Amino acid sequence: xxxxxxxxxxxxxxxxxxxxxxxxxxxxxxxxxxxxxxxxxxxxxxxxxxxxxxxxxxxxxxxxxxxxxxxxxxxxxxxxxxxxxxxxxxxxxxxxxxxxxxxxxxxxxxxxxxxxxxxxxxxxxxxxxxxxxxxxxxxxxxxxxxxxxxxxxxxxxxxxxxxxxxxxxxxxxxxxxxxxxxxxxxxxxxxxxxxxxxxxxxxxxxxxxxxxxxxx
Amino acid sequence: xxxxxxxxxxxxxxxxxxxxxxxxxxxxxxxxxxxxxxxxxxxxxxxxxxxxxxxxxxxxxxxxxxxxxxxxxxxxxxxxxxxxxxxxxxxxxxxxxxxxxxxxxxxxxxxxxxxxxxxxxxxxxxxxxxxxxxxxxxxxxxxxxxxxxxxxxxxxxxxxxxxxxxxxxxxxxxxxxxxxxxxxxxxxxxxxxxxxxxxxxxxxxx
Numbered sequence: 001x002x003x004x005x006x007x008x009x010x011x012x013x014x015x016x017x018x019x020x021x022x023x024x025x026x027x028x029x030x031x032x033x034x035x036x037x038x039x040x041x042x043x044x045x046x047x048x049x050x051x052x053x054x055x056x057x058x059x060x061x062x063x064x065x066x067x068x069x070x071x072x073x074x075x076x077x078x079x080x081x082x083x084x085x086x087x088x089x090x091x092x093x094x095x096x097x098x099x100x101x102x103x104x105x106x107x108x109x110x111x112x113x114x115x116x117x118x119x120x121x122x123x124x125x126x127x128x129x130x131x132x133x134x135x136x137x138x139x140x141x142x143x144x145x146x147x148x149x150x151x152x153x154x155x156x157x158x159x160x161x162x163x164x165x166x167x168x169x170x171x172x173x174x175x176x177x178x179x180x181x182x183x184x185x186x187x188x189x190x191x192x193x194x195x196x197x198x199x200x201x202x203x204x205x206x207x208x209x210x211x212x213x214x215x216x
Numbered sequence: 217x218x219x220x221x222x223x224x225x226x227x228x229x230x231x232x233x234x235x236x237x238x239x240x241x242x243x244x245x246x247x248x249x250x251x252x253x254x255x256x257x258x259x260x261x262x263x264x265x266x267x268x269x270x271x272x273x274x275x276x277x278x279x280x281x282x283x284x285x286x287x288x289x290x291x292x293x294x295x296x297x298x299x300x301x302x303x304x305x306x307x308x309x310x311x312x313x314x315x316x317x318x319x320x321x322x323x324x325x326x327x328x329x330x331x332x333x334x335x336x337x338x339x340x341x342x343x344x345x346x347x348x349x350x351x352x353x354x355x356x357x358x359x360x361x362x363x364x365x366x367x368x369x370x371x372x373x374x375x376x377x378x379x380x381x382x383x384x385x386x387x388x389x390x391x392x393x394x395x396x397x398x399x400x401x402x403x404x405x406x407x408x409x410x411x412x413x414x415x416x417x418x419x420x421x422x
Contacts, residue, residue, distance in 0.1 A: 161287065164257050164258055165257070165287070168257070171261065172279075179277070179297060
Protein backbone atom coordinates (compact mmCIF):
# COMPACT_ATOMS: atom_id res chain seq x y z
CA UNK A 1 0.00 0.00 0.00
CA UNK A 2 2.75 2.41 1.08
CA UNK A 3 4.92 1.48 -1.93
CA UNK A 4 2.02 2.13 -4.34
CA UNK A 5 1.46 5.52 -2.83
CA UNK A 6 5.16 6.41 -3.11
CA UNK A 7 5.41 5.36 -6.75
CA UNK A 8 2.27 7.39 -7.57
CA UNK A 9 3.81 10.40 -5.85
CA UNK A 10 7.17 10.07 -7.66
CA UNK A 11 5.46 9.56 -10.98
CA UNK A 12 3.31 12.67 -10.58
CA UNK A 13 6.34 14.76 -9.47
CA UNK A 14 8.36 13.62 -12.47
CA UNK A 15 5.55 14.48 -14.84
CA UNK A 16 5.22 17.97 -13.38
CA UNK A 17 8.98 18.47 -13.48
CA UNK A 18 9.07 17.43 -17.13
CA UNK A 19 6.37 19.91 -17.98
CA UNK A 20 8.28 22.64 -16.15
CA UNK A 21 11.55 21.76 -17.85
CA UNK A 22 9.90 21.60 -21.24
CA UNK A 23 8.61 25.12 -20.66
CA UNK A 24 12.09 26.29 -19.61
CA UNK A 25 13.54 24.49 -22.59
CA UNK A 26 11.42 26.56 -24.95
CA UNK A 27 12.73 29.79 -23.34
CA UNK A 28 16.32 28.59 -23.35
CA UNK A 29 15.94 27.53 -26.95
CA UNK A 30 14.55 30.93 -27.93
CA UNK A 31 17.42 32.68 -26.11
CA UNK A 32 20.00 30.45 -27.75
CA UNK A 33 18.52 31.19 -31.20
CA UNK A 34 18.46 34.90 -30.35
CA UNK A 35 22.07 34.86 -29.27
CA UNK A 36 23.11 32.98 -32.38
CA UNK A 37 21.30 35.49 -34.54
CA UNK A 38 22.83 38.43 -32.65
CA UNK A 39 26.30 36.97 -33.13
CA UNK A 40 25.55 36.43 -36.86
CA UNK A 41 24.29 40.02 -37.23
CA UNK A 42 27.37 41.42 -35.52
CA UNK A 43 29.62 39.36 -37.81
CA UNK A 44 27.67 40.58 -40.87
CA UNK A 45 27.98 44.26 -39.82
CA UNK A 46 31.76 43.90 -39.29
CA UNK A 47 31.98 42.19 -42.68
CA UNK A 48 29.96 45.01 -44.29
CA UNK A 49 32.14 47.79 -42.75
CA UNK A 50 35.33 45.99 -43.61
CA UNK A 51 33.88 44.62 -46.85
CA UNK A 52 33.08 46.24 -50.14
CA UNK A 53 30.41 48.61 -48.73
CA UNK A 54 27.13 48.59 -46.87
CA UNK A 55 24.16 47.20 -48.48
CA UNK A 56 21.31 49.38 -47.35
CA UNK A 57 18.75 46.76 -48.13
CA UNK A 58 20.59 44.24 -46.03
CA UNK A 59 20.80 46.76 -43.22
CA UNK A 60 17.12 47.47 -43.38
CA UNK A 61 16.38 43.76 -43.28
CA UNK A 62 18.65 43.32 -40.31
CA UNK A 63 16.96 46.24 -38.56
CA UNK A 64 13.55 44.66 -39.15
CA UNK A 65 14.91 41.37 -37.91
CA UNK A 66 16.41 43.09 -34.89
CA UNK A 67 13.10 44.78 -34.27
CA UNK A 68 11.43 41.45 -34.48
CA UNK A 69 14.08 39.99 -32.19
CA UNK A 70 13.46 42.77 -29.69
CA UNK A 71 9.79 42.07 -29.88
CA UNK A 72 10.52 38.42 -29.47
CA UNK A 73 12.73 39.21 -26.53
CA UNK A 74 9.94 41.24 -24.90
CA UNK A 75 7.49 38.41 -25.48
CA UNK A 76 10.05 35.94 -24.23
CA UNK A 77 10.69 38.09 -21.18
CA UNK A 78 7.02 38.16 -20.32
CA UNK A 79 6.83 34.42 -21.05
CA UNK A 80 9.87 33.91 -18.81
CA UNK A 81 8.22 36.00 -16.11
CA UNK A 82 5.05 33.98 -16.45
CA UNK A 83 7.01 30.78 -16.41
CA UNK A 84 9.05 31.97 -13.45
CA UNK A 85 5.82 32.78 -11.61
CA UNK A 86 4.52 29.39 -12.65
CA UNK A 87 7.78 27.81 -11.51
CA UNK A 88 7.49 29.65 -8.21
CA UNK A 89 3.98 28.38 -7.84
CA UNK A 90 5.13 24.90 -8.71
CA UNK A 91 7.98 25.27 -6.24
CA UNK A 92 5.50 26.23 -3.56
CA UNK A 93 3.28 23.40 -4.62
CA UNK A 94 6.26 21.11 -4.60
CA UNK A 95 7.21 22.32 -1.14
CA UNK A 96 3.68 21.73 0.01
CA UNK A 97 3.72 18.29 -1.58
CA UNK A 98 7.07 17.66 0.14
CA UNK A 99 5.67 18.79 3.45
CA UNK A 100 2.63 16.66 2.90
CA UNK A 101 4.85 13.81 1.88
CA UNK A 102 6.87 14.31 5.06
CA UNK A 103 3.68 14.35 7.06
CA UNK A 104 2.45 11.26 5.28
CA UNK A 105 5.80 9.59 5.91
CA UNK A 106 5.40 10.40 9.60
CA UNK A 107 1.84 9.14 9.50
CA UNK A 108 3.06 6.05 7.75
CA UNK A 109 5.71 5.51 10.42
CA UNK A 110 3.11 6.05 13.10
CA UNK A 111 0.76 3.65 11.39
CA UNK A 112 3.54 1.15 10.92
CA UNK A 113 4.36 1.36 14.60
CA UNK A 114 0.66 1.03 15.42
CA UNK A 115 0.50 -1.91 13.08
CA UNK A 116 3.43 -3.48 14.86
CA UNK A 117 1.80 -2.88 18.21
CA UNK A 118 -1.42 -4.32 16.84
CA UNK A 119 0.47 -7.29 15.45
CA UNK A 120 2.04 -7.78 18.84
CA UNK A 121 -1.38 -7.53 20.44
CA UNK A 122 -2.77 -10.04 17.97
CA UNK A 123 0.04 -12.39 18.75
CA UNK A 124 -0.62 -12.00 22.47
CA UNK A 125 -4.31 -12.41 21.90
CA UNK A 126 -3.74 -15.50 19.83
CA UNK A 127 -1.59 -16.87 22.62
CA UNK A 128 -4.37 -16.11 25.12
CA UNK A 129 -6.90 -17.73 22.82
CA UNK A 130 -4.70 -20.76 22.56
CA UNK A 131 -4.38 -20.91 26.35
CA UNK A 132 -8.15 -20.50 26.69
CA UNK A 133 -8.77 -23.19 24.12
CA UNK A 134 -6.47 -25.49 26.02
CA UNK A 135 -8.31 -24.67 29.22
CA UNK A 136 -11.66 -25.26 27.54
CA UNK A 137 -10.41 -28.60 26.35
CA UNK A 138 -9.21 -29.45 29.84
CA UNK A 139 -12.56 -28.43 31.30
CA UNK A 140 -14.37 -30.36 28.61
CA UNK A 141 -12.41 -33.44 29.54
CA UNK A 142 -13.09 -32.82 33.23
CA UNK A 143 -16.77 -32.28 32.44
CA UNK A 144 -16.92 -35.53 30.50
CA UNK A 145 -15.28 -37.35 33.38
CA UNK A 146 -17.68 -35.70 35.85
CA UNK A 147 -20.67 -36.54 33.63
CA UNK A 148 -19.56 -40.14 33.45
CA UNK A 149 -19.23 -40.15 37.20
CA UNK A 150 -22.67 -38.56 37.63
CA UNK A 151 -24.21 -41.11 35.29
CA UNK A 152 -22.50 -43.93 37.12
CA UNK A 153 -23.57 -42.58 40.50
CA UNK A 154 -27.13 -41.97 39.28
CA UNK A 155 -27.30 -45.54 38.06
CA UNK A 156 -25.85 -46.76 41.33
CA UNK A 157 -28.30 -44.60 43.27
CA UNK A 158 -31.21 -45.90 41.18
CA UNK A 159 -30.12 -49.46 41.84
CA UNK A 160 -29.69 -48.78 45.55
CA UNK A 161 -33.11 -47.14 45.77
CA UNK A 162 -34.61 -50.11 43.94
CA UNK A 163 -32.88 -52.51 46.29
CA UNK A 164 -34.00 -50.48 49.27
CA UNK A 165 -37.56 -50.38 47.94
CA UNK A 166 -37.51 -54.14 47.47
CA UNK A 167 -36.19 -54.53 50.98
CA UNK A 168 -38.86 -52.21 52.43
CA UNK A 169 -41.47 -54.08 50.43
CA UNK A 170 -40.26 -57.39 51.86
CA UNK A 171 -40.22 -55.84 55.31
CA UNK A 172 -43.80 -54.65 54.83
CA UNK A 173 -44.86 -58.12 53.74
CA UNK A 174 -43.12 -59.65 56.74
CA UNK A 175 -44.77 -57.19 59.09
CA UNK A 176 -48.15 -57.92 57.54
CA UNK A 177 -47.52 -61.63 57.89
CA UNK A 178 -46.34 -61.17 61.49
CA UNK A 179 -49.42 -59.11 62.26
CA UNK A 180 -51.67 -61.74 60.70
CA UNK A 181 -49.85 -64.46 62.62
CA UNK A 182 -50.14 -62.61 65.95
CA UNK A 183 -53.76 -61.93 65.23
CA UNK A 184 -54.47 -65.59 64.48
CA UNK A 185 -52.68 -66.65 67.68
CA UNK A 186 -54.63 -64.08 69.61
CA UNK A 187 -57.84 -65.27 68.01
CA UNK A 188 -57.07 -68.92 68.75
CA UNK A 189 -56.23 -68.08 72.35
CA UNK A 190 -59.49 -66.25 72.68
CA UNK A 191 -61.40 -69.15 71.14
CA UNK A 192 -59.62 -71.60 73.41
CA UNK A 193 -60.48 -69.44 76.39
CA UNK A 194 -64.10 -69.28 75.31
CA UNK A 195 -64.17 -73.02 74.63
CA UNK A 196 -62.62 -73.76 78.02
CA UNK A 197 -65.12 -71.49 79.68
CA UNK A 198 -68.00 -73.20 77.88
CA UNK A 199 -66.61 -76.63 78.82
CA UNK A 200 -66.20 -75.73 82.45
CA UNK A 201 -69.70 -74.31 82.43
CA UNK A 202 -70.99 -77.56 80.91
CA UNK A 203 -69.12 -79.55 83.51
CA UNK A 204 -70.58 -77.41 86.28
CA UNK A 205 -74.06 -77.83 84.78
CA UNK A 206 -73.55 -81.59 84.39
CA UNK A 207 -72.33 -82.04 87.96
CA UNK A 208 -75.23 -79.99 89.29
CA UNK A 209 -77.73 -82.06 87.24
CA UNK A 210 -76.54 -85.48 88.52
CA UNK A 211 -75.27 -85.17 92.08
CA UNK A 212 -76.06 -88.88 92.69
CA UNK A 213 -73.38 -89.93 90.29
CA UNK A 214 -70.89 -87.90 92.23
CA UNK A 215 -71.92 -89.53 95.46
CA UNK A 216 -71.40 -92.93 93.93
CA UNK B 217 -65.62 -58.48 71.45
CA UNK B 218 -64.18 -55.53 73.33
CA UNK B 219 -62.88 -57.81 76.03
CA UNK B 220 -60.49 -59.41 73.56
CA UNK B 221 -56.94 -58.14 73.99
CA UNK B 222 -55.84 -56.44 70.79
CA UNK B 223 -52.09 -56.39 70.43
CA UNK B 224 -51.50 -54.42 67.27
CA UNK B 225 -52.98 -51.39 65.51
CA UNK B 226 -51.68 -50.60 62.07
CA UNK B 227 -51.64 -46.88 61.33
CA UNK B 228 -50.60 -45.45 57.95
CA UNK B 229 -49.24 -41.93 57.70
CA UNK B 230 -49.63 -40.22 54.31
CA UNK B 231 -48.90 -36.76 52.94
CA UNK B 232 -46.73 -34.74 50.61
CA UNK B 233 -42.97 -34.74 50.81
CA UNK B 234 -41.53 -32.61 53.61
CA UNK B 235 -44.73 -32.00 55.58
CA UNK B 236 -43.28 -33.72 58.67
CA UNK B 237 -44.72 -37.23 58.70
CA UNK B 238 -41.51 -38.84 59.96
CA UNK B 239 -40.95 -36.01 62.44
CA UNK B 240 -44.45 -36.42 63.89
CA UNK B 241 -43.87 -40.12 64.24
CA UNK B 242 -40.45 -39.64 65.83
CA UNK B 243 -41.85 -37.06 68.21
CA UNK B 244 -44.68 -39.36 69.23
CA UNK B 245 -42.56 -42.49 69.63
CA UNK B 246 -39.15 -41.19 70.74
CA UNK B 247 -39.92 -37.60 71.83
CA UNK B 248 -37.18 -36.46 69.52
CA UNK B 249 -36.99 -33.89 66.74
CA UNK B 250 -34.31 -33.20 64.16
CA UNK B 251 -34.15 -30.13 61.93
CA UNK B 252 -32.29 -32.11 59.29
CA UNK B 253 -34.46 -33.29 56.43
CA UNK B 254 -33.94 -36.86 55.29
CA UNK B 255 -36.37 -38.18 52.73
CA UNK B 256 -37.99 -41.46 53.62
CA UNK B 257 -37.18 -44.09 51.02
CA UNK B 258 -40.11 -46.41 50.54
CA UNK B 259 -41.29 -46.60 54.12
CA UNK B 260 -40.30 -46.61 57.75
CA UNK B 261 -41.88 -48.64 60.50
CA UNK B 262 -42.05 -47.64 64.13
CA UNK B 263 -43.79 -49.27 67.04
CA UNK B 264 -45.22 -47.55 70.08
CA UNK B 265 -45.96 -50.04 72.78
CA UNK B 266 -48.26 -49.91 75.77
CA UNK B 267 -50.54 -47.22 74.48
CA UNK B 268 -53.47 -46.78 76.81
CA UNK B 269 -56.81 -46.34 75.10
CA UNK B 270 -59.51 -46.05 77.71
CA UNK B 271 -59.31 -49.41 79.52
CA UNK B 272 -57.21 -51.05 76.85
CA UNK B 273 -53.48 -51.30 76.26
CA UNK B 274 -52.50 -51.52 72.62
CA UNK B 275 -49.40 -51.47 70.48
CA UNK B 276 -49.36 -48.99 67.66
CA UNK B 277 -47.50 -49.94 64.55
CA UNK B 278 -46.85 -46.74 62.63
CA UNK B 279 -46.20 -47.09 58.90
CA UNK B 280 -44.54 -43.97 57.61
CA UNK B 281 -44.55 -43.45 53.85
CA UNK B 282 -42.29 -41.61 51.46
CA UNK B 283 -43.84 -38.37 50.27
CA UNK B 284 -41.58 -38.18 47.25
CA UNK B 285 -43.14 -39.79 44.24
CA UNK B 286 -39.97 -41.57 43.18
CA UNK B 287 -39.95 -43.50 46.45
CA UNK B 288 -43.56 -44.64 46.24
CA UNK B 289 -43.94 -48.02 44.70
CA UNK B 290 -44.87 -50.22 47.60
CA UNK B 291 -48.49 -50.61 46.58
CA UNK B 292 -51.10 -52.75 48.23
CA UNK B 293 -48.76 -54.46 50.73
CA UNK B 294 -48.23 -51.17 52.43
CA UNK B 295 -51.88 -50.33 52.91
CA UNK B 296 -53.28 -53.80 53.59
CA UNK B 297 -54.91 -54.26 56.98
CA UNK B 298 -54.56 -50.63 58.05
CA UNK B 299 -56.71 -49.63 61.01
CA UNK B 300 -56.38 -45.89 60.61
CA UNK B 301 -54.97 -43.51 58.05
CA UNK B 302 -53.34 -40.24 59.10
CA UNK B 303 -53.27 -37.52 56.44
CA UNK B 304 -50.62 -34.89 57.11
CA UNK B 305 -50.15 -31.49 55.47
CA UNK B 306 -48.04 -28.42 56.17
CA UNK B 307 -50.14 -25.40 57.17
CA UNK B 308 -47.58 -23.20 55.39
CA UNK B 309 -47.82 -25.10 52.12
CA UNK B 310 -51.06 -24.87 50.14
CA UNK B 311 -50.07 -27.59 47.70
CA UNK B 312 -49.66 -30.12 50.50
CA UNK B 313 -53.18 -29.30 51.71
CA UNK B 314 -54.66 -29.56 48.22
CA UNK B 315 -53.03 -32.97 47.86
CA UNK B 316 -54.87 -34.41 50.89
CA UNK B 317 -57.83 -35.43 48.77
CA UNK B 318 -55.71 -37.42 46.37
CA UNK B 319 -53.82 -39.06 49.25
CA UNK B 320 -57.18 -40.09 50.75
CA UNK B 321 -58.35 -41.46 47.38
CA UNK B 322 -55.04 -43.29 46.92
CA UNK B 323 -55.46 -44.92 50.31
CA UNK B 324 -59.06 -45.97 49.64
CA UNK B 325 -58.08 -47.47 46.27
CA UNK B 326 -55.04 -49.34 47.55
CA UNK B 327 -56.34 -50.46 50.95
CA UNK B 328 -59.92 -50.99 49.71
CA UNK B 329 -61.39 -51.10 53.21
CA UNK B 330 -64.62 -52.97 53.76
CA UNK B 331 -66.52 -49.77 54.46
CA UNK B 332 -64.76 -46.78 52.90
CA UNK B 333 -67.33 -44.34 54.24
CA UNK B 334 -66.66 -45.16 57.87
CA UNK B 335 -62.94 -45.89 57.63
CA UNK B 336 -61.15 -43.67 60.18
CA UNK B 337 -58.98 -40.89 58.83
CA UNK B 338 -57.32 -38.19 60.92
CA UNK B 339 -55.99 -34.98 59.39
CA UNK B 340 -52.97 -33.26 60.91
CA UNK B 341 -51.98 -29.70 59.98
CA UNK B 342 -48.32 -29.69 60.96
CA UNK B 343 -45.64 -26.99 61.42
CA UNK B 344 -47.80 -24.53 63.33
CA UNK B 345 -44.66 -23.40 65.14
CA UNK B 346 -43.63 -21.46 62.01
CA UNK B 347 -44.45 -17.76 62.19
CA UNK B 348 -48.09 -16.88 61.56
CA UNK B 349 -47.32 -14.67 58.53
CA UNK B 350 -46.13 -17.72 56.60
CA UNK B 351 -49.29 -19.70 57.22
CA UNK B 352 -51.43 -20.17 54.12
CA UNK B 353 -54.09 -22.65 55.23
CA UNK B 354 -56.42 -21.38 57.90
CA UNK B 355 -57.90 -23.62 60.55
CA UNK B 356 -61.35 -22.77 59.20
CA UNK B 357 -60.48 -24.01 55.72
CA UNK B 358 -58.97 -27.21 57.07
CA UNK B 359 -61.98 -27.84 59.30
CA UNK B 360 -64.32 -27.26 56.34
CA UNK B 361 -62.41 -29.86 54.35
CA UNK B 362 -62.55 -32.38 57.21
CA UNK B 363 -66.26 -31.79 57.70
CA UNK B 364 -66.92 -32.28 53.98
CA UNK B 365 -65.09 -35.61 54.08
CA UNK B 366 -67.31 -37.06 56.80
CA UNK B 367 -66.24 -35.23 59.95
CA UNK B 368 -62.64 -36.34 59.95
CA UNK B 369 -60.94 -35.40 63.25
CA UNK B 370 -58.52 -32.53 62.73
CA UNK B 371 -55.48 -31.48 64.76
CA UNK B 372 -53.02 -28.68 64.33
CA UNK B 373 -49.64 -29.94 65.41
CA UNK B 374 -45.98 -29.10 65.67
CA UNK B 375 -43.60 -32.02 65.64
CA UNK B 376 -40.81 -29.58 66.43
CA UNK B 377 -42.38 -28.19 69.59
CA UNK B 378 -44.40 -31.29 70.46
CA UNK B 379 -47.70 -29.44 70.23
CA UNK B 380 -50.84 -31.58 70.06
CA UNK B 381 -48.88 -34.64 68.93
CA UNK B 382 -49.86 -36.94 71.81
CA UNK B 383 -53.47 -35.73 71.71
CA UNK B 384 -53.67 -36.42 67.98
CA UNK B 385 -52.20 -39.91 68.31
CA UNK B 386 -54.56 -40.66 71.19
CA UNK B 387 -57.52 -40.02 68.88
CA UNK B 388 -55.75 -41.95 66.11
CA UNK B 389 -55.32 -44.94 68.45
CA UNK B 390 -58.93 -44.76 69.63
CA UNK B 391 -60.33 -44.58 66.11
CA UNK B 392 -57.96 -47.32 64.93
CA UNK B 393 -59.17 -49.53 67.76
CA UNK B 394 -62.82 -48.95 66.86
CA UNK B 395 -62.01 -49.79 63.26
CA UNK B 396 -60.06 -52.88 64.30
CA UNK B 397 -62.91 -54.14 66.42
CA UNK B 398 -65.44 -53.65 63.67
CA UNK B 399 -63.14 -55.50 61.25
CA UNK B 400 -62.73 -58.33 63.74
CA UNK B 401 -66.43 -58.54 64.22
CA UNK B 402 -67.10 -58.85 60.54
CA UNK B 403 -64.20 -61.25 60.01
CA UNK B 404 -65.44 -63.49 62.84
CA UNK B 405 -68.66 -63.88 60.94
CA UNK B 406 -66.93 -65.24 57.93
CA UNK B 407 -64.19 -67.18 59.68
CA UNK B 408 -64.39 -70.82 58.54
CA UNK B 409 -61.94 -71.96 61.24
CA UNK B 410 -64.32 -70.72 63.91
CA UNK B 411 -67.16 -72.86 62.54
CA UNK B 412 -64.81 -75.80 62.28
CA UNK B 413 -63.72 -75.37 65.90
CA UNK B 414 -67.31 -75.18 67.04
CA UNK B 415 -68.13 -78.36 65.16
CA UNK B 416 -65.12 -80.04 66.68
CA UNK B 417 -66.20 -79.04 70.12
CA UNK B 418 -69.72 -80.19 69.36
CA UNK B 419 -68.38 -83.55 68.25
CA UNK B 420 -66.48 -84.03 71.46
CA UNK B 421 -69.56 -83.33 73.48
CA UNK B 422 -71.25 -86.31 71.94
